[in-house]
Amino acid sequence: xxxxxxxxxxxLPPETAQPNVYPLNWTSxxxxxxxxxxxxxxxxxxxxxxxxxxxxVSRYSWEQREAIAYWWSILSVFDASAPPVFAAALIKTYxxxxxxxxxxxxxxxxxxxxxxxxxxxxxxxxxLDAPSYLxxxxxxxxxxxxxxxxxxxxxxxxxxxxxxKQAVPKYSLAVLFSSFLMGEIAAATIFHQMAAGCTExxxxxxxxxxxxxxxxxxxxxxxxxxxxxxxxxxxxxxMITKQIRAGYLFLSGVLFEPPIEFxxxxxxxxxxxxxxxxxxxSAGFFIPEYEAKKENWKNAMLNLKGVLDKYGIPFxxxxxxxxxxxxxxxxxxxxxxxxx
Numbered sequence: 353x354x355x356x357x358x359x360x361x362x363x364l365p366p367e368t369a370q371p372n373v374y375p376l377n378w379t380s381x382x383x384x385x386x387x388x389x390x391x392x393x394x395x396x397x398x399x400x401x402x403x404x405x406x407x408x409v410s411r412y413s414w415e416q417r418e419a420i421a422y423w424w425s426i427l428s429v430f431d432a433s434a435p436p437v438f439a440a441a442l443i444k445t446y447x448x449x450x451x452x453x454x455x456x457x458x459x460x461x462x463x464x465x466x467x468x469x470x471x472x473x474x475x476x477x478x479x480l481d482a483p484s485y486l487x488x489x490x491x492x493x494x495x496x497x498x499x500x501x502x503x504x505x506x507x508x509x510x511x512x513x514x515x516x517k518q519a520v521p522k523y524s525l526a527v528l529f530s531s532f533l534m535g536e537i538a539a540a541t542i543f544h545q546m547a548a549g550c551t552e553x554x555x556x557x558x559x560x561x562x563x564x565x566x567x568x569x570x571x572x573x574x575x576x577x578x579x580x581x582x583x584x585x586x587x588x589x590x591m592i593t594k595q596i597r598a599g600y601l602f603l604s605g606v607l608f609e610p611p612i613e614f615x616x617x618x619x620x621x622x623x624x625x626x627x628x629x630x631x632x633x634s635a636g637f638f639i640p641e642y643e644a645k646k647e648n649w650k651n652a653m654l655n656l657k658g659v660l661d662k663y664g665i666p667f668x669x670x671x672x673x674x675x676x677x678x679x680x681x682x683x684x685x686x687x688x689x690x691x692x
Contacts, residue, residue: 373447375449380451380452404474409478412479412635415494416635418479418495419498420632422501425472429505429605435466437516441461444528445525467562468562486499500624504615508616523588523591530595530596533574533577538607540566541648545644548638551637581665598680649673666678
């Protein structure tokens with residue numbers, strides 16, 4: 353259908369309808385965002401260039417291979433969604449006519465998350481000699497338990513996408529940042545720990561790179577919060593409190609243990625996961641023990657609470673790690689603004 357023409361009717365064109373992914377403007381006000389973008393350019397890495405030539409998969413038993421691949425599969429449940437999740441946030445920065453360095457920083461996050469997803473895929477494929485756990489025929493009892501858990505995680509993870517697509521246009525970037533920061537604070541900690549503890553060189557280096565990326569993403573969120581939160585509308589604050597609680601429940605699937613009252617998983621999920629993680633640890637693949645994971649979460653939450661307290665945003669109760677606060681009870685998978 354032919355578009356309506358205006359040039360023969362007026363000297364200058366009518367206003368362009370908004371929101372529109374068409375800023376045609378390169379405003380730069382926040383110097384810190386430019387610095388973070390420059391760091392992302394210096395620190396960009398390619399998963400293919402890790403020391404894969406040192407990775408001899410035959411030195412692991414099939415139980416160990418299946419157990420290590422299980423952990424990468426848990427991570428991929430989140431990381432495989434991250435590129436489209438952050439791509440949608442990137443589009444929103446254009447629609448909102450955000451500053452130029454803000455748009456570039458969100459582009460860098462999307463690019464980083466693509467790397468992380470690629471890393472998951474390369475590790476899983478080499479360990480299982482199959483492109484995913486979903487298509488893999490387990491060779492041991494550990495592998496059977498792992499595949500069942502992965503299938504349930506995959507099912508749960510796939511349920512939030514429709515909700516996310518509805519949430520992105522509805523919420524301000526300030527609200528979205530709170531969810532993103534939640535994931536980055538916790539993720540940066542666990543990846544640095546895994547880099548320090550892993551004995552396999554290729555995994556050690558991958559965790560070091562991913563941890564560095566997550567730290568940079570955290571800096572992006574912190575900078576945006578410092579810019580936007582002092583002028584945040586009062587009606588947005590309860591939503592942030594709710595998203596923090598939702599983010600905890602959601603991310604516990606990879607950073608702690610998925611709460612059975614929130615995640616739709618079988619009763620034997622947690623015992624199986626603990627057994628699988630024990631096998632992975634025996635192979636030199638460092639996964640924090642239960643108490644260490646709990647302490648990580650607690651410290652991450654307290655750090656986040658310190659940030660939100662500055663802006664008068666109530667913090668939710670996180671009883672799983674001993675943090676008191678505002679009770680948030682009505683959390684559903686559809687409410688999640690996914691993070692990672």
